[in-house]
Amino acid sequence: MQLPKYKKKKRIKLKICQEPGCGREFWGHPIAKYCELHRDIKQRQKQKKDVESIESKNIIFRHNYTEVLELNFKCCLEGCNSVFPIKVFPKQFVYPRFCMEHRNDFKRQNFLRVMRHRNRED
Ligand SMILES: [Zn+2]
Ligand SMILES: [Zn+2]
Incomplete structure (x- = not known):
């Protein structure tokens, strides 16, 4: 066969x-x-994902300062108006997007949940 x-x-x-x-x-x-x-x-996605996660937790702050300065940044989380100090370094443009409290993923999600709940009650 x-x-x-x-x-x-x-x-x-x-x-x-x-x-x-x-x-x-x-x-x-x-x-x-x-x-x-x-x-x-x-060559695959991973690199792209890393960039995305950098951008989701950080801001690109373009400046021309030539010495280290402490500036106040506002937390980018919706509903949080916390202002937090950040040391700005010459030629460094990536800084945290959220206040100390909200740099933690879990706390950020929790905060958003509470905010949504509060909005429903209004
Ligand atoms: Zn391909
Ligand atoms: Zn915050």
Whole structure:
């Protein structure tokens, strides 16, 4: 008995890269998700996610100060008007977005929950 020929073929399909923004077509195994470039994990999302998390917790504060200064920043959390001091360093532009209290993810979410509750009662 002879095996049908197609069984010997490599199971290679034309796929589309799953990396957001890539969409390149490539030939790969049915389970392959990424094109040749994005098969390298270093080329994938992770880097982008790191940037996003930096921006979600920090602000970019552009300034021309040439000496260290202490400035008051306002907490960016909606409903929190806390002002907190921050040391601003020359040539450093990334600073915390939230007051001390709200730099903690859990406390921030809790605060938002309380605020929503309060708004409903008004
Ligand atoms: Zn790709
Ligand atoms: Zn705050």
